[in-house]
Amino acid sequence: MTINKLFKDIEEAINRLYSYPSKDVILIHHDDADGLSSGAILCKSLSDAGYNVKLVCIEKLMDQVIRYIHTTFKGKVIFYADIGSPHADVISRYNNSGSLVIILDHHDPSEATDETVLNINPEFYGLEGEVDASGSVMAYLFSKYLDESNISLSKIALVGAQELPSQGGKLVKLVYEDVDKVGLDIDLKEMFKILQILGPVGYYEDGPKLGVKACLEGLTQDVMDKYRLLEERRRNANRRMLAILYKYGLRKGRYIQWFDSYNVYKGMGTKVIGSFCSYLSYQKRLVDQDKYIVGFMEMPNIIPGLMELDGRWIKVSMRAPEKLRRLIESGRYPGIVDVLIEASEKVGGVGDGHKYAASAVIPYENRDPFLHELDNAISESLGK
């Protein structure tokens, strides 16, 4: 499998798109800077190609959300950008040939099992998903094949690519070559930083829409005002959370240390609890070096512009202090995502992430059983 095969599959997807009877597109995209860049690129290129595009920004693809999307928008074209590949199997099940589905993502994929679900991911072509491309790079390559003039969108692809550990990935390099042809007139790092606030912190107040607008129209006054407001609000919330933890400490399990943020981050997107846990992992005076860090935040039960969620849900974020990270690296302690997925599934939740950082959504009433399952999962993995 090679890069050429990837381009052939992109062309094939475009042919399927053109021959599909509906011109209505539901564009599902992730809420971080990469997801907003991906959404902006596809929104522009598909609108220019004559499609009616409805943008929907998603923090986490829960089963009930996938089911809702594929029931409500049956017969339309459904795009997933920077999100979706890990859930291609579930998407296939709920789509059941009801819509044409095109996934452009770089997260570890599962296999699509329905021929109407096209799961385009670098991992299928001998490339590394989190090295060789961002979601925005995949969205851009698709758009460039859709119409060569979309080369003007290459700079937006590079904004999303800032999330990658290096800028030397194989597909990223191709985008840099295109940017060289059209010129770069934005500060990639600054745009990335602003989108990382607008999407995740402003998730419940139209931040993602402003982020997509910023990609396409630049850093206008309304974008900057909202960015500064959200940034300050989050800084204050972090300070408050830190003060609470200094006063009361974290609660301790056998292998975990945890806290509930209750209403400290109320109104913000749930990614803020993950960022705070990352920050906490470096605070040596606050955290035990050999216990996993677990933070909770209640999730509003709405997906803006899409639906209301059934049930009451809580977001869980998990990180490791420095010493524990080394133990995970050496294989002596279990990776975070494995134990988190195991424990959350036992209480009716769903999780994802990697060895050093992961998150899950679980039913609100199952917080304490979840903590118990988590300690158990770690204990079993350690064999003690």
Ligand SMILES: [Mn+2]
């Ligand atoms: Mn991404």
